[in-house]
Amino acid sequence: MPLQHSDLDRRSLAIHRLAVEKLEREPALLERARSILARWREASSARTAPALDEWQRLLDSDGGQGALSAALEETERAAQLRQSSPLACLLTSQERFAIIKQWRSPHAKA
Numbered sequence: 197m198p199l200q201h202s203d204l205d206r207r208s209l210a211i212h213r214l215a216v217e218k219l220e221r222e223p224a225l226l227e228r229a230r231s232i233l234a235r236w237r238e239a240s241s242a243r244t245a246p247a248l249d250e251w252q253r254l255l256d257s258d259g260g261q262g263a264l265s266a267a268l269e270e271t272e273r274a275a276q277l278r279q280s281s282p283l284a285c286l287l288t289s290q291e292r293f294a295i296i297k298q299w300r301s302p303h304a305k306a
Contacts, residue, residue: 207296
């Protein structure tokens with residue numbers, strides 16, 4: 197059975213929980229998130245610019261804590277923001293794949 201949008205939102209939240217844990221262990225990665233966001237903002241369209249502007253504001257607020265908090269919120273707005281989050285890019289391919297694999301297993305049985 198294919199994943200529903202709500203499943204994808206929960207998977208994205210799980211990815212962001214892992215990214216936040218990694219950032220808490222390695223705060224220097226916050227600069228990498230800012231660098232990723234800067235590259236994205238240079239190439240962004242008018243449609244994606246507002247979300248990227250919001251991430252910029254969050255990364256710049258309270259030493260980046262605003263971004264960490266927003267990434268973990270369970271609100272509709274936070275789910276929308278996670279769709280354009282530079283934080284997920286801080287995970288290695290192996291880390292992302294492990295979460296995706298976890299999500300495939302329960303859903304493959306349904």
